[in-house]
Amino acid sequence: MKYKTFTPRFFVALSVIIVAAVLRLLPHWPNLTPIAAMALFAGTYIDKKQYAFVIPIAAMFASDLIIGLHANMLAVYVGFAVTVLIGMAIRKRVNVGSVMLASLISAVVFFLITNFSAWLVDRLYPHPMYPQTFAGLLECYGMGLAFFRDITQGLSFFLNDVLGTVFYSAVFYGAFYLTEMRFPVLDKTRL
Numbered sequence: 001m002k003y004k005t006f007t008p009r010f011f012v013a014l015s016v017i018i019v020a021a022v023l024r025l026l027p028h029w030p031n032l033t034p035i036a037a038m039a040l041f042a043g044t045y046i047d048k049k050q051y052a053f054v055i056p057i058a059a060m061f062a063s064d065l066i067i068g069l070h071a072n073m074l075a076v077y078v079g080f081a082v083t084v085l086i087g088m089a090i091r092k093r094v095n096v097g098s099v100m101l102a103s104l105i106s107a108v109v110f111f112l113i114t115n116f117s118a119w120l121v122d123r124l125y126p127h128p129m130y131p132q133t134f135a136g137l138l139e140c141y142g143m144g145l146a147f148f149r150d151i152t153q154g155l156s157f158f159l160n161d162v163l164g165t166v167f168y169s170a171v172f173y174g175a176f177y178l179t180e181m182r183f184p185v186l187d188k189t190r191l
Helices: 008-025 035-045 049-067 073-089 096-122 134-145 157-182
Strands: none
Touching: 008 035, 008 049, 008 157, 035 049, 035 073, 035 096, 035 157, 049 073, 073 096, 096 134, 096 157, 134 157
8 A cells, every 4th residue: 555645643743833833933941942853843744754743844934934044053954953853753652751851852952952053153253252262162162051031931941842852742742642542543653
């Protein structure tokens, strides 16, 4: 039997990704967004690998065109692609524990990649904040952990990302699970 890509399951997953992209446009604390959860979810529930990468990245790019482009976009997209891979890694064992662990790992990997990029790109500015040494990289990571000290902006860039990824992952995966229970045609194991 030939594999079908455009199934009801695909369209439900696509709807979650579109909702996540739109949610990113609403007011929120910095980094407390659904984008990492969107990439994780796409990796888990969009079966065709190229679509699992292209669809959430296209949704992210569309929202970036509205929000604005920036110097570290490549690092953000690399972190995003790694998050899709993490979602693919949990496909066969989706449960509360694996989703929460994948959410935490995704947030840490994203933090490491984007802060490495910030440190690397920093040397291009007239007055770099960090020396281009290992100590400078560690300083960049340390500063990234405590970036916001104003509680009106959340806890920190990193903690906001962790909270956003865990919260939205719980919402997306939980909603998909409940939808599968209500509409058995979406359950891949029953096909």
